[in-house]
Amino acid sequence: MIIKKRRITGLTGDVIAELVVETGSLWHERHQAKLAYRPRKRAMGGGPKHQLVFVDRLPTTLVHLRHGATHDVLACWFSVDRSTITRAIGEVRPLPAERSCTVSSDVRLRTLAEVVEHLGSSGTTGIIDGTEIRVRRPAVGRKDRDRFISGKNKQNAVKSMVVTDGVGRLLWRSPTQPASCADITHARQLGLVTLLADGPVLEILADAGYQGLGAQTGGRVVTPPHRKFKKNAPDWYEEMHERQRKAHCSRRIRVEHGIAHLKNWRALARHLGRREHMSDTVQAIAGLLSHQRAADLHSTRQT
Incomplete structure (x- = not known):
């Protein structure tokens, strides 16, 4: 429902789909690089999984930017902890910033x-x-x-x-x-x-x-x-x-x-x-x- 409502995210569903395709892979690469950088006691892929996947992290960040919703409100909305929302916004926000301004395709x-x-x-x-x-x-x-x-x-x-x-x-x-x-x-x-x-x-x-x-x-x-x-x-x-x-x-x-x-x-x-x-x-x-x-x-x- 969130992705389909432009009044909520400020973007149309087609634009959000393009963002998911373009920034999703970049977020995954950076996340894997962060995991590989530090010494690990578990194998890659072990441990708890993300409570908030990327296709939810991106709309969360969009709602925060569009309406200034607090992290507590978004945590209740997505049924996760507040720290999860804070971490998700901190990871996703630089991705559209690096894309800069689009004049044409x-x-x-x-x-x-x-x-x-x-x-x-x-x-x-x-x-x-x-x-x-x-x-x-x-x-x-x-x-x-x-x-x-x-x-x-x-x-x-x-x-x-x-x-x-x-x-x-x-x-x-x-x-x-x-x-x-x-x-x-x-x-x-x-x-x-x-x-x-x-x-x-x-x-x-x-x-x-x-x-x-x-x-x-x-x-x-x-x-x-x-x-x-x-x-x-x-x-x-x-x-x-x-x-x-x-x-x-x-x-x-x-x-x-x-x-x-x-x-x-x-x-x-x-x-x-x-x-x-x-x-x-x-x-x-x-x-x-x-x-x-x-x-x-x-x-x-x-x-």
């Missing part, structure tokens, strides 16, 4: 360099934006406690950069950083300036938080126009500036729609788990959502 973008190359070769416009996810406050006494305080929202959060194309299709999502890092600094740390300055000619739209990248990338990053008159601006300038600002916002609004689809997964609305798992969670959801979007587009074209 034969194109997946795993790094920012691949995204820049894809945008340049396809001649499409890219859009970048930063998004913040609330997390638990670090414990008292932690030396990096203040790093997670967002200067914009005044809350403890982590930040990630999202890249979409001109129609809002998710292309890439970066690992998380503490929210005290500015958007433009995060983009520089990810190597975006170097990739664009030395890469193909393309256009990337960004908001005012990235002003300054245009000059460093040869005009490849387009941001809203600077305001030349801060006080006593003429009426004609106010009208022109507002018209240019709205035209730019109407072009880059697609990335906001892509972020909204990501935030529909409750694990990204507010993260209550460990912060060190946040990057895997972010990239896993981005990979799953892009795969479902590609499957929907493929089915629409066939009909």
Whole structure:
């Protein structure tokens, strides 16, 4: 029943079947490698068997990511112990994160360099934006406690950069950083300036938080126009500036729609788990959502 309900897992049954085939073998290989790595007192295959097989571990992880269900609730749902659910989610969550974003059946973008190359070769416009996810406050006494305080929202959060194309299709999502890092600094740390300055000619739209990248990338990053008159601006300038600002916002609004689809997964609305798992969670959801979007587009074209 769980696999057939898209409202429960966020994915259709066909997409989940593809995930089972692709990630199931990888999970089994890693599990066998872990067993072979340590000294054994029993033969391979001995001992108690899994109470939760992989075809149940994957939906468990999907429900946890989609609805933010606690491990206790999932343990009652699947009639297993809470530690079994915790271990299952910890093992399965990195698998969709490694698959990265799916553009089509034969194109997946795993790094920012691949995204820049894809945008340049396809001649499409890219859009970048930063998004913040609330997390638990670090414990008292932690030396990096203040790093997670967002200067914009005044809350403890982590930040990630999202890249979409001109129609809002998710292309890439970066690992998380503490929210005290500015958007433009995060983009520089990810190597975006170097990739664009030395890469193909393309256009990337960004908001005012990235002003300054245009000059460093040869005009490849387009941001809203600077305001030349801060006080006593003429009426004609106010009208022109507002018209240019709205035209730019109407072009880059697609990335906001892509972020909204990501935030529909409750694990990204507010993260209550460990912060060190946040990057895997972010990239896993981005990979799953892009795969479902590609499957929907493929089915629409066939009909």
